[in-house]
Each structure stands twice: as C-alpha cells, then as structure tokens.
Amino acid sequence: MTALIAFDWGTSSLRAARLDERGQVLEERSSTDGILQVPAGGFPAVFERITQGWPLHGATCLASGMVGSRQGWREAPYCPCPAGAAELADHVLWLDDVPGGARVGLVPGLSAREAGVPDVMRGEEVQVFGALQRLDTDHGLFVLPGTHSKWVRVAGGRITGFSTFMTGEVYAALRQHTILARTMAEGAQDNTAFLRGVQHALRAGSLLHGAFSARALSLFGELTEAAGGSYLSGLVIGEELRAQRLQNSALQPVLIGSPALTRRYALALSVLGVQARELGAEATWQGLWSLAQTLDTTA
C-alpha cells in the first residue's frame, strides 16, 4: 500500500518514488523535468505525468528541492536554523489545487546566518535528516558535495548551521572560461594529479593563487593536458577542505552523494588524516519518509 509519494525535484532533474507504510520504496521514476525545464504554470501537468497510475486521491505527497524556490511550483519560504524535523514540518507549504486530489507539501529550504550574512539550501536538509535516520544518530558533520557543496552541522537532531561552497561551479568556470582552459584536455580521473592538486591547495592558502599553478606547471611541461582536469579538481576540493580546518580532527564527516564524488572527497580528506563515511543520495527518500512521520505525529 502506498503511504507516501516522495519527490526529489531539483534544477535539472525530477525523481519520484512511492513508499509503503514501512518507508520502503515500492517504485521509482525519474525524468529530466527539472524546474528549469518546466514552463510557467506547467508544474501540475508534470506532476500528473510522473505519477500516472499511482493512487493520488487523499495521498500525502512531499517534494523537496528547488521545486519550492521562487522559480519552482510555488515558493516555500526558507525555515531558519536551528531546525529539526519538527521545525521543517511546521514550514511545509501545502498546495490545495493539485490534480487527482492529492495533498502536496513543498518542503522548505533552510536558511542560516553568520555575522549577519545569510546562507541557504534547498533539498540537502532532507538528505541530512535521512542520513541521521540511516545512521541512527542525532549529531555530526554532513557534507553534500556538488555544484554548491554544503557543510552541515547537526546537534541534538537539529541542523544548527551550514556553509555553502561553490566548488563544482567554480571548477567548471575555471576549466572553461579562464586561461586554464588552454592547458587542459579530456582525460580519465588521475588520482596522482588529483592528490597533487589537493596538497597544493592546502599550502597555497587561497584558490586565487593555487589555481595559477595549473598554468605555470603546464608552461614548464610538469603537468599534462590529460591530467590537468584532475589536478584542478584536486585544487578546488582541496581549497574547500582547507577552509574547514579539519586537520587530524577526530570528527568523521559523513559524505552524501554519488559514489564517484564522495569517493573523491574521501580521498582528499585522507590527506588531512581525516576518515569519512560515505552515503548514497537515496538518503532523500529516507528523509522525506521521516518528515512524513513527523507530520503524522504533529498533525
């Protein structure tokens, strides 16, 4: 029996799942209907298409990610930190004009402030709550690497704060739109070059300086075009880690994401003497399931 229909609706992709009363995934679907692909007013139609044949009437649907942003279905205002499942549940935005008579809740993103400067995320908070369930813990440091990496601090079951790093996006901008583009070609992941990049980033003290080493090494024939991309990846991920001041920390950060990416971060963290645990992105379903349980008890 379907107890929850869950959506992971991001900028460039949409995933949907039907979960039973124990939170197990019965069926999963995905499409390329990320919010940037959906025309104005087009969200109900995409919703109908991806849920075709599923028991919608009276069903609880929860959607996390950019679908709740200003460019999404409707804007679910950010919930301020510290926030646990209860605070998140309080801020779910319910839509009452959904095809098929479903009850769709848009999960809000979280906001945090440090020294008066805001930071935001949308979707990652659900993955973190899922990871807490999965690991049966109520605290820790959670890292969600990607275009915009999130470093999320959790205590007492609540997200107390977080920081965004534009690592993936800056990698792409450096690689394609600076002088470094000239010295790099497609190449397989090269772990030696990657770790050399990590090491240099830790020493260089700033990516603005460290990044130029890719150019200078190439001028002296000390970095091949094929290894250039891996080296640059090491530079940006190394820079992200440098800023965390984790050296030889006893903390075991939890990396959440695709195995290719979390493996790379774990490798970089090993340079700092830090051990990490890795979790897959399926944490999203677990997070939405746990949020649904909270909604039931607080309803």
Added chain:
Amino acid sequence: MTALIAFDWGTSSLRAARLDERGQVLEERSSTDGILQVPAGGFPAVFERITQGWPLHGATCLASGMVGSRQGWREAPYCPCPAGAAELADHVLWLDDVPGGARVGLVPGLSAREAGVPDVMRGEEVQVFGALQRLDTDHGLFVLPGTHSKWVRVAGGRITGFSTFMTGEVYAALRQHTILARTMAEGAQDNTAFLRGVQHALRAGSLLHGAFSARALSLFGELTEAAGGSYLSGLVIGEELRAQRLQNSALQPVLIGSPALTRRYALALSVLGVQARELGAEATWQGLWSLAQTLDTTA
C-alpha cells in the same frame, strides 16, 4: 636624441616610447596590436609600423611583456629568481633579423618556485625595477593588480620571490559564468558594497564560500543588482588580501597600475589597517631605461 626605444607589448595592447639620454620620454605611441592580434610571422611588420619615422639604425630597442612568450615574437626563457637588473640583462634575448637594422632585446619573464611549484610573470618585473628607481629604494613589497595580480618581494635590489593571484580573471568568470550572473547588473562603483565584500571575504576564509553570499544576500533582498558587481569585486580583492596575512603590518606595499585599480586596492587594504603607496603603470618606461643602463655597463 633617441637613446632607447622601449616597448610594453602585452596580450591585448602594444605601447612604444622613444626615450632620450636622460631617460625622458620624447614620444609615445600605442596600438591594439597585442600579441593575440598579431598573425604568425607578423611581428616585424607591426614593429615597423609602430616605429615609423623613428631612428632605428643601430638603436637599442627593449621589449617587455608577453612578446617574449611562446605565443610572442620569439620565446625568451624565464629568468629564475632571485633576479636583479643584472640577471635580467644576462637573459635578454637579442633578435638580429629586425627591420631597419635595429637591435631588439626581448626581456625575459621571471620564474619562482615554492615547495616545488613554479610561478611565472612577464612584464611586471620591469615595472617593479622601474618602481625601485622611482622610489629610490632596493626593497619592499610590490603589488601589480589585474587579470593576474602579482605580489612581488624585493630585497637588496633583487626580486626574491613572487605569487600570482588570478583575481581579475576569476572575477570575470564568476560574474559571467556562474549563478551570480543572474543577480548582477551594470552599476557604478559602489564603495559601501565593495567594502562589505572585502569584510566578508576576510571572515569567510575561502572565496568558494564567500562568493555564495552574493547569491544569498540577493535572495533576501539585501543586495541590489546594481551593487552586486562592486560587492563581488570586494569579495575577490578581499580574498587576495586575506591570503597575504598583512593585518596591521607595518609594511607599506607599493601598488602599481591604473589609478582606478590601485585606488580600489588601497581602499581594501585600509580595512586591514595597512597603508599603501600608489604608482602609475609608467613605471614600465623607467624599468626598461634602468635595464638599458645595466646593459651598457655590463656590455
């Protein structure tokens, strides 16, 4: 009487000057024939055009900048640091096939190594030697802001080391090729937003994190599109300064460049309690003149 014909021949522009026997500029010309605009084998023709009517026969010509790079007229290999005027003079690459019977020397760039990683510059070394002459000193910290900012350390009249920061280029890449592009519009320089960016960069500890604040502030209506560019400029320049660890240093860095740019760096440095001196880019002619004097005495 013409004693030296000097060239500042960079990537996107060419400047030439005729200097008298006291090093005073008699005449200056400029064109858009930067090395990227010159077709293969086209350097002699551009040289002839810009020096038309000048007394070339037997004249000493010195050219600094990217004209001595692999993509330039001919490659003048980098001179390793530490390097003073004498080492630079030793590494000048003389061309003997120049129209009009001139003797053209390509000034080499400098290379430095730190922890096995190279850094390079071409052209800035001449400006630094010019600044030493101009300020009648043999030591100091010299900053040449721009696409690739150079921080140059001088002791005993020699450049002992330097570091490159891709500040200008990363600013452009972030501004045009990341999500930040969406939240920024053309606007006049806004010093309040600029200084706010500097302050945040000093706190944020890494540009990868600091840059995202431009996005988050804009989401909350706390940064206007018109002020976005100035704020981002403060973020990248603040990041460059953060990495120097200059806080309340008694050092007075010498800023060399266009007044618009050196003024902005001086403003950012004031946040750190650091006073700076500013010099214009005309230091190039003084540097090439001083190099010509060294060539005469060592010839």
